[in-house]
Amino acid sequence: MFRRSLILLIGFWIGSKFFSEAINVTNSRYRQNYHIIAPTGWLNDPNGLSYFNGNYHVFFQYDPTSSNGGGPKQWGHVTSTDLVNWKYTQPTIALAPDQSYDVGGVWTGSAVNNNGELTAIYTGLHNNTGEQLVNIATSTDGVTFTKYSGNPVVPTQPIDGTNQFRDPKVWKYNGVWYMVVGNQSKKNHGRTVLYQSDDLRQWTYLGPLADEPDNRVGSMWECPNFFYINGKHVLFMGTDVERDGDHFANQGLNVYFIGDFNYETKVFSHAVDFYELDNGHDFYAAQMFQDPKNRTILFAWMNSFGTNFEEMQDGWAHTLTVPRQLRLSSDGSRVQMIPVDELTLLRGTEYINSPIEIEGHDLRLYYDKQTGKLVLERTKDVRQVDMGSIMQLNLRIFLDQSSIEVFANDGNVTMSSRYYKDPIPTITLFAEYGVANVEFQAFRLNN
Ligand code: FRU
CATH class of the missing domain: 2.115.10.20 (Glycosyl hydrolase domain; family 43)
Structure with a gap:
């Protein structure tokens, strides 16, 4: 009897140690759609x-x-x-x-x-x-x-x-x-x-x-x-x-x-x-x-x-x-x-052909012509990189529910950041100060 309860006890101890319960996800507002998450x-x-x-x-x-x-x-x-x-x-x-x-x-x-x-x-x-x-x-x-x-x-x-x-x-x-x-x-x-x-x-x-x-x-x-x-x-x-x-x-x-x-x-x-x-x-x-x-x-x-x-x-x-x-x-x-x-397999409908209005400025990505830096600003917390002397800026931007990844000029510079906005804000792409030639292309990505 003693032996059995001892074995049971050991069993319980091992069970509680190695098979403790998984926590529940209580809100999916920031769950990523196409990135690997737990x-x-x-x-x-x-x-x-x-x-x-x-x-x-x-x-x-x-x-x-x-x-x-x-x-x-x-x-x-x-x-x-x-x-x-x-x-x-x-x-x-x-x-x-x-x-x-x-x-x-x-x-x-x-x-x-x-x-x-x-x-x-x-x-x-x-x-x-x-x-x-x-x-x-x-x-x-x-x-x-x-x-x-x-x-x-x-x-x-x-x-x-x-x-x-x-x-x-x-x-x-x-x-x-x-x-x-x-x-x-x-x-x-x-x-x-x-x-x-x-x-x-x-x-x-x-x-x-x-x-x-x-x-x-x-x-x-x-x-x-x-x-x-x-x-x-x-x-x-x-x-x-x-x-x-x-x-x-x-x-x-x-x-x-x-x-x-x-x-x-x-x-x-x-x-x-x-x-x-x-x-x-x-x-x-x-x-x-x-x-x-x-x-x-x-x-x-x-x-x-x-x-x-x-x-x-x-x-x-x-x-x-x-x-x-x-x-x-x-x-x-x-x-x-x-x-x-x-x-590119993720690409769904192409839904942009003109700039759209933006709501709020929690996340801003811009090229500063004065300093020659690419700037990613998240609630006033700035990361910026000197792009050197460039004639052209080419950006690929991946947005998911709570992250942004920017690939600038074919991977010369990359910037990866989490951000939180619920619901996801409207996105505006625009160019100013007489930039000669601007092209935008945007896709809704599949989950
Ligand atoms: C890096 C790290 C590794 C370690 C692991 C533990 O984030 O600290 O050095 O192996 O995480 O989870």
């Missing part, structure tokens, strides 16, 4: 971006039990055949925190196709020790995952760093697996460390790939991504940089370095300067992957810290960006982002 509750970083068995896979940091991210994180999961129409997989939770090495949270990571096995490489937060270590889980159907019995596959943090050690991003080069992980040096500055493996299970530490001894690029680098594009190597990560005029205005942002990587010496020689990936109010924890069409595609979490996200009172929080294709500017000095071509 069914209910909290979403943060995009994880495990991949193409496997005919589907695009996007996993995301997920806490279905709260809209403030208070519970341990899991991996939520959506798939799509075209990067536009997404559906939640069943079950929607791909990886739950149910092992000693990840019970504090199944944190950010990546996914690769390893000979027909979709392998997730993720951060496990050990609740008791607070350690962040690398684990893997595999799937043959792309939906159900089995955690590897030999986890954690990186059982200790690098000896020359602190225990801030997370967000493994894996790729293959010449038959060898490589992995970058976000870390902090013993002097408390952000850095990215590099590993190598033949089988995704045994990893060798190769040392720092990049770090910044003087702390000018933040005290911790989260979600590093390292890839080859148009003849160069790019490293981007999430961090915190002291504001410098128009630059680094958000608390939490993605910055990048461009350089050359030598696989023999494992040295990444990069330019001293670093830049923001996006100049809007909300953009963080971006992740990229290479798709079968050889495109480099990125999703990010539309977030900045210290911002009030109004949907949190409605039982959910946060959205990912639309998928963007990356490339380098023709002089090789900047990363550009353009919306993936497939997004």
